[in-house]
Amino acid sequence: MSGTVADMTASAPPAGTTLAAKAPGEVLIALVRREFWEHRALWLAPLIVTAALAVCVAIGRIHLQIEDSELIQSEAQRVAVFTIIQAVLAMPLYVVGMFVVSFYLLDCLYAERKDRSILFWKSLPVSDALTVGAKVVVALVAVPLGLFVLASLAHLLYAAILGARVLLGTLAPVFTWSTYEWLRTELLMLLVTALAVLWYAPIAGYLLLVSAWARRSPILLATLPVVLGPLLEWVAFGSHYLSGFINYRVNGIWWLLGVQHARIVTKHAVYSVGTALEVLNFRAALTSIDLWLGLAATAALVYAAIRIRRYRDDS
Amino acid sequence: MTAVIEAHGLSKQYGATRALDGISFNIETGRIVGLIGPNGAGKTTALKAILGLTTFTGELRVLGLDPCRERDALMREVCFIADVAVLPRWLRVSQALEFVAGVHPRFDRTVAESFLRKTDIRMSSRVRELSKGMVTQLHLALVLAIDARLLVLDEPTLGLDLLYRRSFYDTLLNDYFDKQRTILLTTHQVEEVENLLTDVIFINHGRVALSASVEDLGKRYQQVTLAAEQAARARALQPFYEREVFGRVAMFFEGRTPAELGSFGELRTPSIADLFVAKMQGTGSR
Numbered sequence: 001m002s003g004t005v006a007d008m009t010a011s012a013p014p015a016g017t018t019l020a021a022k023a024p025g026e027v028l029i030a031l032v033r034r035e036f037w038e039h040r041a042l043w044l045a046p047l048i049v050t051a052a053l054a055v056c057v058a059i060g061r062i063h064l065q066i067e068d069s070e071l072i073q074s075e076a077q078r079v080a081v082f083t084i085i086q087a088v089l090a091m092p093l094y095v096v097g098m099f100v101v102s103f104y105l106l107d108c109l110y111a112e113r114k115d116r117s118i119l120f121w122k123s124l125p126v127s128d129a130l131t132v133g134a135k136v137v138v139a140l141v142a143v144p145l146g147l148f149v150l151a152s153l154a155h156l157l158y159a160a161i162l163g164a165r166v167l168l169g170t171l172a173p174v175f176t177w178s179t180y181e182w183l184r185t186e187l188l189m190l191l192v193t194a195l196a197v198l199w200y201a202p203i204a205g206y207l208l209l210v211s212a213w214a215r216r217s218p219i220l221l222a223t224l225p226v227v228l229g230p231l232l233e234w235v236a237f238g239s240h241y242l243s244g245f246i247n248y249r250v251n252g253i254w255w256l257l258g259v260q261h262a263r264i265v266t267k268h269a270v271y272s273v274g275t276a277l278e279v280l281n282f283r284a285a286l287t288s289i290d291l292w293l294g295l296a297a298t299a300a301l302v303y304a305a306i307r308i309r310r311y312r313d314d315s
Numbered sequence: 316m317t318a319v320i321e322a323h324g325l326s327k328q329y330g331a332t333r334a335l336d337g338i339s340f341n342i343e344t345g346r347i348v349g350l351i352g353p354n355g356a357g358k359t360t361a362l363k364a365i366l367g368l369t370t371f372t373g374e375l376r377v378l379g380l381d382p383c384r385e386r387d388a389l390m391r392e393v394c395f396i397a398d399v400a401v402l403p404r405w406l407r408v409s410q411a412l413e414f415v416a417g418v419h420p421r422f423d424r425t426v427a428e429s430f431l432r433k434t435d436i437r438m439s440s441r442v443r444e445l446s447k448g449m450v451t452q453l454h455l456a457l458v459l460a461i462d463a464r465l466l467v468l469d470e471p472t473l474g475l476d477l478l479y480r481r482s483f484y485d486t487l488l489n490d491y492f493d494k495q496r497t498i499l500l501t502t503h504q505v506e507e508v509e510n511l512l513t514d515v516i517f518i519n520h521g522r523v524a525l526s527a528s529v530e531d532l533g534k535r536y537q538q539v540t541l542a543a544e545q546a547a548r549a550r551a552l553q554p555f556y557e558r559e560v561f562g563r564v565a566m567f568f569e570g571r572t573p574a575e576l577g578s579f580g581e582l583r584t585p586s587i588a589d590l591f592v593a594k595m596q597g598t599g600s601r
Contacts, residue, residue, distance in 0.1 A: 020420060021387070021388075021391060022417075022418060022420050026417065027417065029417065030413075030414055030417025030418050031417075033413075033414075033417075034410070037405070038403065038406075115403055115404060117403035117406075118401075119368075119395075119397035119398065120403065120454075122366075122390075123366075123390065123397065124390060124415065124418050125387055125388075125419060125420070126390075127386075127387045313368065313369045313370070
């Protein structure tokens, strides 16, 4: 042992030379991996949801409430049903993902202070900016991208299960596989996910800031202003600006996209989910000043979280 | 010799409390320095300032860097164990090695692994499954494997049993320390690091009460154990502290020669622990 240390010391650069830091990319990868070690719900919850959905697909029934069931006879209709099944099965995954990421953001900068491990993290040559940055990357890039890949692959599994059931005769052949429509639906999911990430980024920044700032119960601290603020405004001024603002930051992206114009299921027909690509107004959403103001706010909130982590002195 | 740490007029105020009241000291390369003081003396605040974990007023250079503004560069050259049990409880041993290897340019994984092989720690264990002593061993394994120039230890063996404490310091001295490195540590268990230290800094009420090398301590301070009857005569030489031990009196002097003191009784160099108590109680009663 002492021999090893001596060897290492001998080959080490002489004292006084400053060794270069690791490449930020390499450090970032280590930091992102560490987040998934600590917050296992980030990958466990989506996997559990996928497994549960697979079970549902294996034993569930499909109810079609279309009055003219003759329509299902056409190939186009069966393909449309296929894409609707695809989209419906993906929804729970994305919703659970959103919850998991929210709780993760609230916890990540609070937990390291609560368990006092922050002094260990701070003993390593990693800047606060990179540490907090890694958490933003996890919440806004790694998990959404992971959810998208998982949802796409899971659908192949679901399709295989459904196909097997049709072959076994336990399910009516109300759908038809179409690689083109499968890809179109996934493309739509990818675009909407990316857009949602950009739109909801300030909420992520807000949760991160609360996590860095809270002395206790970050969940309570994050929700109280959202609940009490509008209430107080209404009591004091009788107005609803705050609740309107919150409502806009939660739902505005769907109004901008014009989701209400997309027709997938009507009384007499069903359309492929991919057709929404032609209807949804991605240009309007992406060029919305509110989306970019939100991103600017995100940068400010994340910067504040970094500053708090850097200069907080109560450990 | 080059100074690893230069502090001049270092102050830090928490509300109405002055945690550090303009302290100045230098620490040079290749020394093992004990920062010793009672609870609330400002030890931890001083370490925090050195590690760039807190703001302060006054001048402070650590390895030539400003610890507040150049913290990230500093942390490539400095290691610290801030207390026991600050390793995150969810972390696996293998993950700890992998993570530090991923972020630290001076970490040599093989060194940590070979140290861990000598312990009962398994790679697959989580920190929460390890005993307090084992957590410290793991932390020590990480620190040993980092080729740092300054190691800062804040009560590293607090709450450990004697066996772990002893082996902690033995490992530190035998496998880690060399003339290129510097160790700065605080501890309550002065007796245990007594033979390890090359320098001591006593700190009390945010001020330096004494800063000297252990060599100089032997020249500057004398302890005489004498019979009670001799006490009055010896007091004329102005001991700064005295205490009774088994009916005899131990008196502590500063700057007296063996010739002056030898006639009273048994003369020796006071231990750091005794000197600490003497200095702290002496200053307290004045």
